[in-house]
Amino acid sequence: MAVDLEKILRPVDNPMPPFPAKHMKVASGEEMVIRQVTRDEIPSILQHVAPLVWVERDFYDVVAARVYAELLAYYAHRMQDEYVLVAQIDGELCAVVNGRMVNKDVGMSLHTLAMRRGLRIGAHAFAAKMEYHMDILGQKEVLVVAESPIGFRRWMLEYNLEKRFDVAHELGGVPSWALTRELFDKARDTLVVGRRPVPDELLAKAHEAILPPSDPPRPPDDLLAATRAKYDPTGTALVLQRWKQEGKV
Amino acid sequence: MTMRDVYVIGIGITSFTRLEFPLSEIAAYPAMMAMKDAGTREIDHLYVANMGGGRVNHQTGLASAVVDTLSLTPAGAETIENGPASGGSAVKTGYMAVASGLHDTVMVTGAERMREVNNLEATDFVATLTHPIAEHIYGVTLPSLAAMFTRLYMEKYGVTERHLAMVAVKNQNAALLNEFAHLHQRISIEGILDSPEAMTNNPYVAEPLRFFDCCPVSDGGACVILASEEVARKVGRPLVKLAGVGQATDTHAVHEREDPTDLLAVRRAAAMAFERAGLTPADVDVAELHDAFTILEIVESEECGFFPKGEGHLALERGETALGGKLPINVSGGLKGRGHPVGATGIAQAYEIVHQLRGEAGERQVKDARVGFTCNFGGFGNNVVCLTFKKED
Numbered sequence: 001m002a003v004d005l006e007k008i009l010r011p012v013d014n015p016m017p018p019f020p021a022k023h024m025k026v027a028s029g030e031e032m033v034i035r036q037v038t039r040d041e042i043p044s045i046l047q048h049v050a051p052l053v054w055v056e057r058d059f060y061d062v063v064a065a066r067v068y069a070e071l072l073a074y075y076a077h078r079m080q081d082e083y084v085l086v087a088q089i090d091g092e093l094c095a096v097v098n099g100r101m102v103n104k105d106v107g108m109s110l111h112t113l114a115m116r117r118g119l120r121i122g123a124h125a126f127a128a129k130m131e132y133h134m135d136i137l138g139q140k141e142v143l144v145v146a147e148s149p150i151g152f153r154r155w156m157l158e159y160n161l162e163k164r165f166d167v168a169h170e171l172g173g174v175p176s177w178a179l180t181r182e183l184f185d186k187a188r189d190t191l192v193v194g195r196r197p198v199p200d201e202l203l204a205k206a207h208e209a210i211l212p213p214s215d216p217p218r219p220p221d222d223l224l225a226a227t228r229a230k231y232d233p234t235g236t237a238l239v240l241q242r243w244k245q246e247g248k249v
Numbered sequence: 250m251t252m253r254d255v256y257v258i259g260i261g262i263t264s265f266t267r268l269e270f271p272l273s274e275i276a277a278y279p280a281m282m283a284m285k286d287a288g289t290r291e292i293d294h295l296y297v298a299n300m301g302g303g304r305v306n307h308q309t310g311l312a313s314a315v316v317d318t319l320s321l322t323p324a325g326a327e328t329i330e331n332g333p334a335s336g337g338s339a340v341k342t343g344y345m346a347v348a349s350g351l352h353d354t355v356m357v358t359g360a361e362r363m364r365e366v367n368n369l370e371a372t373d374f375v376a377t378l379t380h381p382i383a384e385h386i387y388g389v390t391l392p393s394l395a396a397m398f399t400r401l402y403m404e405k406y407g408v409t410e411r412h413l414a415m416v417a418v419k420n421q422n423a424a425l426l427n428e429f430a431h432l433h434q435r436i437s438i439e440g441i442l443d444s445p446e447a448m449t450n451n452p453y454v455a456e457p458l459r460f461f462d463c464c465p466v467s468d469g470g471a472c473v474i475l476a477s478e479e480v481a482r483k484v485g486r487p488l489v490k491l492a493g494v495g496q497a498t499d500t501h502a503v504h505e506r507e508d509p510t511d512l513l514a515v516r517r518a519a520a521m522a523f524e525r526a527g528l529t530p531a532d533v534d535v536a537e538l539h540d541a542f543t544i545l546e547i548v549e550s551e552e553c554g555f556f557p558k559g560e561g562h563l564a565l566e567r568g569e570t571a572l573g574g575k576l577p578i579n580v581s582g583g584l585k586g587r588g589h590p591v592g593a594t595g596i597a598q599a600y601e602i603v604h605q606l607r608g609e610a611g612e613r614q615v616k617d618a619r620v621g622f623t624c625n626f627g628g629f630g631n632n633v634v635c636l637t638f639k640k641e642d
Contacts, residue, residue, distance in 0.1 A: 024444075024445075024446045025439060025440055025444035025445070025446050025447075025450075026440055026446070026450060027434070027436045027437070027440040027441050027450040027451060027461070028434065028435050028436055028437055028440050029436075029437030029438075029439040029440040029444075030440070057267075116434075117434070118432060118433075118434035119434055119436075119440075119450070120449070120450055124446075124449075149367050153367075153368070190448070190449060190452070191449060193445065193446040193449045194446070195445065215433070
């Protein structure tokens with residue numbers, strides 16, 4: 001008897017209501033749209049995530065590698081109940097966030113990957129993700145972890161998250177923190193912003209194409225020098241810099 | 250006593266950002282650039298400005314490390330720590346060494362590696378400069394001191410949050426033209442003050458100061474090489490004279506000042522720097538002021554004599570302090586946009602002024618600049634160093 005292995009391997013997603021797109025003005029004065037993307041749009045996002053795997057800074061490498069895997073798994077139907085939101089300015093991809101519905105009461109925040117920095121874009125995208133779990137999926141709490149100190153400041157400290165250290169998070173099995181409905185309601189006025197509906201023109205621009213980030217985080221010019229300097233304070237990096245200045249390397 | 254004239258013959262700087270290099274190399278790299286700029290390695294003495302090496306980077310005796318890293322031994326070398334005015338103090342000390350005839354050529358380099366620790370620890374480290382009994386034990390930090398000062402200033406002189414935001418926008422956007430600046434994100438008044446999302450984009454750090462009113466925590470280094478006229482003429486770089494230095498102090502605890510809105514150390518240090526140079530504030534074409542918080546640019550622009558007391562914000566409104574205005578201030582981005590690695594800041598200010606007076610500042614060049622000025626503000630105004638520079642033909 002023939003067995004359709006794909007039917008066994010592919011999870012059957014539970015119905016999840018869509019995230020209604022919203023827009024906001026960021027510190028630069030530009031209008032940013034945050035919207036949910038479909039599976040078909042994932043490949044165009046992956047190509048902008050991939051280069052960040054090589055950015056050994058603020059844990060971009062770890063986060064980008066994991067986001068790449070999670071988005072690819074979503075595209076290939078290998079994740080249960082995942083969703084992906086993107087933040088765009090004039091079509092430009094500025095941030096990607098994703099998460100998962102564990103059950104009707106509990107959400108699992110996966111990642112926040114900001115591609116433009118210094119304008120609180122990642123924080124706005126994270127807030128939209130929490131809004132999706134709380135207001136759209138109607139869940140009671142979301143489990144959160146942070147890979148970087150910046151994430152820790154933005155999530156654990158700004159939202160005053162509760163410890164759920166007895167629950168292993170899906171990201172590496174590390175102890176979880178939790179955003180409860182009460183904490184979310186407290187943060188609602190200060191951290192969760194945005195307006196709906198999104199004007200047609202703005203939304204159309206966002207849907208038209210996912211454009212590459214204009215100024216994404218980049219690896220250091222001289223990875224060798226940077227890496228050695230971390231562990232070898234004897235002058236190697238300086239020598240390399242001097243060689244570079246003199247055109248020897 | 251007759252003092253010799255002192256000239257800046259070489260300048261160097263690193264990017265201000267997070268640097269993965271050891272502190273001694275952050276100090277050494279701009280020094281190499283400055284020697285390359287000057288075309289000489291003949292250095293008699295080295296002054297290294299740094300505030301946090303011992304506490305933040307677990308490295309003391311920095312000057313000994315730097316002089317050896319640069320292969321400049323057996324030149325004399327010492328570290329100078331004077332809080333956020335360490336850089337200015339080191340330049341002033343180098344000036345004295347050359348002016349007195351003790352040395353012909355001295356290197357003044359400064360460095361800080363503050364991002365080795367997180368922002369909370371960095372803020373705490375800087376707060377150690379406050380009065381230990383009257384301020385620090387109560388949890389005072391520099392942002393909180395600046396916030397109280399700002400509130401008083403607003404009530405007394407009519408400065409508003411919009412004026413603060415105008416400084417933030419001016420300086421952060423100026424930094425877009427500085428390849429070494431820490432912040433390269435354009436901001437707008439609408440985005441940080443007027444839009445429905447502004448309060449989230451730009452939350453209060455210590456009311457009335459918001460996120461974009463505060464300088465970033467930066468790593469970085471900067472260097473100037475000072476020399477006698479004889480050496481300067483031999484080197485052949487454009488002649489920029491360090492024409493005057495001034496330094497003054499004020500009470501350690503801010504509340505002990507008769508009027509806390511008066512920054513008397515700034516006023517006195519600036520007056521001294523002008524008097525010694527034989528110049529007046531009206532002669533200045535470009536200035537770098539210590540805008541660790543946006544309010545400080547406004548107040549220092551008054552205390553240094555550029556505008557009447559209480560009217561700095563009006564000059565800002567008129568666009569006089571922007572590039573192209575009557576007196577461009579912080580065209581490098583200032584501490585707000587270029588960044589603030591504390592020990593390097595005073596030297597980075599001097600770097601920018603020399604760059605400007607040489608006419609090498611590219612897109613941010615102030616047209617026909619001949620006289621420049623810096624104000625390096627230590628503590629909360631309790632130890633201030635001001636410098637005047639003059640281009641000579």
